Every structure is written in C-alpha cells, then in structure tokens.
Amino acid sequence: MDTQSSRRQATRTKLYEAAVTLIAEQGFSATTVDEIAERAGVAKGTVYYNFKSKTELFEELLRHGVGLLTESLRSAADETAARGGTRVEALDAMIRAGLVFIDRYPAFTQLYVAELWRTNRAWQSTLLVVRQEAVAVVETVLREGVAGGELSDEIDIPLTAAALVGMVLVAALDWQAFQRERSIDDVHAALSRLLHGRVSGR
Amino acid sequence: MDTQSSRRQATRTKLYEAAVTLIAEQGFSATTVDEIAERAGVAKGTVYYNFKSKTELFEELLRHGVGLLTESLRSAADETAARGGTRVEALDAMIRAGLVFIDRYPAFTQLYVAELWRTNRAWQSTLLVVRQEAVAVVETVLREGVAGGELSDEIDIPLTAAALVGMVLVAALDWQAFQRERSIDDVHAALSRLLHGRVSGR
DNA sequence: GTTTTTGAACTGACTGGTCAGTGCAAAGGA
DNA sequence: TCCTTTGCACTGACCAGTCAGTTCAAAAAC
Incomplete structure (x- = not known):
C-alpha cells in the first residue's frame, strides 16, 4: 500500500468512526454531513472527495x-x-x-x-x-x-x-x-x- | 362518547395508522408531516390541531x-x-x-x-x-x-x-x-x- | 319549528430555517 | 508534478410549525 492510498484510507476511517456514532445516536437522516466532517476533524469537501454522497458513505x-x-x-x-x-x-x-x-x-x-x-x-x-x-x-x-x-x-x-x-x-x-x-x-x-x-x- | 370527541378520536387513529407505516419504512426524521397528513387524508394543520408536535405524535x-x-x-x-x-x-x-x-x-x-x-x-x-x-x-x-x-x-x-x-x-x-x-x-x-x-x- | 350563534375541528398557503451537494482557488504532502 | 485536503461561499430543495380563515353540528334563542 503506498503512502497516498494509506493516507486516504486513514481519512476514510476517521469518517467511518465519526459517522457511526452520530448515526447510531440520531439516525441517518437526522445526522448532517457537516456534523460528520466536524467530528472527524475534516473539511466538508473532503467527505465528498472520498465518497460520492452521504448515502454511499453509509x-x-x-x-x-x-x-x-x-x-x-x-x-x-x-x-x-x-x-x-x-x-x-x-x-x-x-x-x-x-x-x-x-x-x-x-x-x-x-x-x-x-x-x-x-x-x-x-x-x-x-x-x-x-x-x-x-x-x-x-x-x-x-x-x-x-x-x-x-x-x-x-x-x-x-x-x-x-x-x-x-x-x-x-x-x-x-x-x-x-x-x-x-x-x-x-x-x-x-x-x-x-x-x-x-x-x-x- | 359524543360525536365530536369520537370524530376527533377517529382522526387521531387515522394519523397513527399513517404515521406507523411511514416511520417504519423510512424512519422518524425522513418522514415528513406532510406525508403523514396526506396518507391519513387530512390537512397538515389537523396534525397540529391534534398533536403538539411531530415528536409528540410519535x-x-x-x-x-x-x-x-x-x-x-x-x-x-x-x-x-x-x-x-x-x-x-x-x-x-x-x-x-x-x-x-x-x-x-x-x-x-x-x-x-x-x-x-x-x-x-x-x-x-x-x-x-x-x-x-x-x-x-x-x-x-x-x-x-x-x-x-x-x-x-x-x-x-x-x-x-x-x-x-x-x-x-x-x-x-x-x-x-x-x-x-x-x-x-x-x-x-x-x-x-x-x-x-x-x-x-x- | 325555524333561525341564529357558538366553538371545536379542520384547512392549506406561507414563513423562516436547515441542509445536501457544488465550485473553486489555494495550500500541503509525497 | 500529481494527489489530497482545506475553507468557504453559494444554491435550491425541502420541511416543521404557524395562522387567518372555513365548515358544520349542535345548542340557544325566539
């Protein structure tokens, strides 16, 4: 695994971790992409750079x-x-x-x-x-x-x-x-x- | 039971029935009050006449x-x-x-x-x-x-x-x-x- | 028995706010 | 040089809740 793809993988993992707790607490629809990005410590644009949509992330x-x-x-x-x-x-x-x-x-x-x-x-x-x-x-x-x-x-x-x-x-x-x-x-x-x-x- | 309160009860029952299937399918947040009202065959205002809020209905x-x-x-x-x-x-x-x-x-x-x-x-x-x-x-x-x-x-x-x-x-x-x-x-x-x-x- | 009044039940257009997703220029990293 | 991330402004759709107005059955008045 090269450094770039592992860097990318690390970002995705942070997003999974942030999304899983938020969605478990609030449900999918009540959880906003801004919240997920914030908890993951990442810019909103990064979410959309890594995933096609909120649904795909889920x-x-x-x-x-x-x-x-x-x-x-x-x-x-x-x-x-x-x-x-x-x-x-x-x-x-x-x-x-x-x-x-x-x-x-x-x-x-x-x-x-x-x-x-x-x-x-x-x-x-x-x-x-x-x-x-x-x-x-x-x-x-x-x-x-x-x-x-x-x-x-x-x-x-x-x-x-x-x-x-x-x-x-x-x-x-x-x-x-x-x-x-x-x-x-x-x-x-x-x-x-x-x-x-x-x-x-x- | 007078006709008024039984009429009201009938409305509430219709709203329960509409809400339960929609929320089961889509979840609470993804279900709109407009949808519930429409499926129950009543106006949106009627939902709020009978229940303080969407949450209270639920x-x-x-x-x-x-x-x-x-x-x-x-x-x-x-x-x-x-x-x-x-x-x-x-x-x-x-x-x-x-x-x-x-x-x-x-x-x-x-x-x-x-x-x-x-x-x-x-x-x-x-x-x-x-x-x-x-x-x-x-x-x-x-x-x-x-x-x-x-x-x-x-x-x-x-x-x-x-x-x-x-x-x-x-x-x-x-x-x-x-x-x-x-x-x-x-x-x-x-x-x-x-x-x-x-x-x-x- | 007929007319008038009352008020609970209901209506639906409207408002203020929220949010998914976009666009883009600039920065950082390998 | 290329991939990834940032920051942020913006848009257009969507939606919870409100409110001024309507309906109508039953009570009151005559």
Whole structure:
C-alpha cells in the first residue's frame, strides 16, 4: 500500500468512526454531513472527495462493519473446529464472538439493528446481501450439527439461526444500554444456558 | 362518547395508522408531516390541531403500541395460569402472543426495534418506561418459575428475559421480512424448541 | 319549528430555517 | 508534478410549525 492510498484510507476511517456514532445516536437522516466532517476533524469537501454522497458513505460503513462481524464469527467457528470441538461448542464460541463484537462496536450494532428491517430505503439491497453473509455462517454450523447427529434433525435451520442471532443481539444491546455493570461473562453464561437448554429443571 | 370527541378520536387513529407505516419504512426524521397528513387524508394543520408536535405524535404512538403488546403478553400469561398451566407453558403462550402481535402490527414492531437502543433522542425516557413494562411481564413469569422450582435458580432473570424477547423479536421480524411464506405455527415451533432446550440431542 | 350563534375541528398557503451537494482557488504532502 | 485536503461561499430543495380563515353540528334563542 503506498503512502497516498494509506493516507486516504486513514481519512476514510476517521469518517467511518465519526459517522457511526452520530448515526447510531440520531439516525441517518437526522445526522448532517457537516456534523460528520466536524467530528472527524475534516473539511466538508473532503467527505465528498472520498465518497460520492452521504448515502454511499453509509453503505460502505455497513459493508465494512458487517464484514468485520462475519469474519469474527467465522473464525470463532473455525477455531473451535480446529481444536476438535463440537458444533454446540462452536455455537457457544460464536455467541461469545458476537458479544465481543458488540462490546467493541456498540454504535455499529445499534445502527445495524435500526436499519435492518426497514423497507424502501436506498441501501436495502446492500443490507440484504450483508445480512445473508452473517446469518449463513450460523446456518452452516447448524447444518453441520444436524448432519453429524449432534443437533436434532427437526430443527428449522433458518428460523433457529435467526432466533439465535436475535437472542445475542437483543441481550447484548440491552446489556449495553441498560445494565452496563454486567460483565461479558455474565451475559455469555446466561445465553449459553439458553443454548444448552439448561433453563427449565433444577 | 359524543360525536365530536369520537370524530376527533377517529382522526387521531387515522394519523397513527399513517404515521406507523411511514416511520417504519423510512424512519422518524425522513418522514415528513406532510406525508403523514396526506396518507391519513387530512390537512397538515389537523396534525397540529391534534398533536403538539411531530415528536409528540410519535411518542403517543409508542405508548399506544407498547400498551397493546404488554396487555397481550399479560393476558397470555394469566390465561395459562388460570387453567393451571406451568410457567414454561406460560412462557410458550407469551411467545405465541408476541408472534401474533408482530404478525398483526409488523410496522409498529419495526419502528420500535429501530428506536429502542438509540441514545440522545427526545423520546428516550418514554421508551424506557414503556419497554420496562413489557419486559417486566416476562421477568415476573421467570421469577415465579424459579420460586416454584420449575426453572433453574441459576438463571439470570433480566438477561434471560431480554434474550427471550430478542429471540422472538428477531425471529419474527426475519419471518416477516424474508420468509413470509412460513406459517406462524412453524415459527412458534422453532422458538418453542429453543425454549424447551430440544435443540441439541436427537 | 325555524333561525341564529357558538366553538371545536379542520384547512392549506406561507414563513423562516436547515441542509445536501457544488465550485473553486489555494495550500500541503509525497 | 500529481494527489489530497482545506475553507468557504453559494444554491435550491425541502420541511416543521404557524395562522387567518372555513365548515358544520349542535345548542340557544325566539
């Protein structure tokens, strides 16, 4: 990477960081380009030198963030498999990876959830693609678990994957928003218990 | 109820219905008061005759919608208790009630999720109150289950409640957005299986 | 029973302000 | 020399909220 493109990359990163917190707090439309530029410590013109439009900046931000998440889920699953863990252990490791991600990038997560189920928005198709990549990682592990007899073959793979993702997402956002004092281990333990069906019975 | 106030109520209801779908699709800031008025078939002035501001219209909409949900969860729990069901059965009934609600008011649910974890917004405090009412219903049933020995006393009640709500919310929104063809029974069965820990094992 | 009055509900043109995006000359950096 | 960034003025569209005026059902007056 030459110095020019890395300089440019640094500017883009500053813009992502500024945009992600502002948009998470206020929403896309309520956040102005002037605000983003100011928080990034950059001139407004620079925003338009680096991105075609406010919408394009946002779409690239989405792609970038979900890319990180997908990567992190995938590597949690792979590492578990590499050291000979079961698929349920892999799911558990992915839950933890999800929590770590949300802990590190809470603003991105907020923004993602806020936009995911909207219809009729410019970036709808971007979002659909990017969501599918992340969910697919979970579905793959479920499918392998069923194939290997470790998971019941009666489970509904897409629905169960969505439910697991939702469980982690919502518990983690609640943790961040309303019970900051809890440790990541507490949250992980509670979710792990649900995954393993150790809720009912004593 | 006299004709005047029922006429007024009808206008407010039309405005709620118009606002909820538009805001679910586009978000609060991207939705204009002119659009809301137009879709409701009233003049813009009428919006301001009935509500102090765009924000107030939205806050009342939130209160109204979450009120319906809370009511519906509570009555599912109560009916189960009335016919002598267990607490786990009550949770199962509440999952179904949640799904029925989301099926009936998908737009409201979208909008609620999109706004819930935002910080620094005008209606933040309204939302906090209203969320707590709904989550409390789930927490109560969990607490009763633990007290009666039906649920493990090691579960973390607030986190488990949040995780269950998240599971239902996300699975249902995914169902609505990406797999409309599935029946409510399919979705319920998948979530019920997770609740009962019938995922791993064959 | 008919006319008049009242006032709540509603209307829609208008205002003041905001904001995305542009244009451009000059500066800084490799 | 070329790429990147700055600073800033400007435009045109858009939008929340206002307000003077209209409608009309029901109460009051006769």
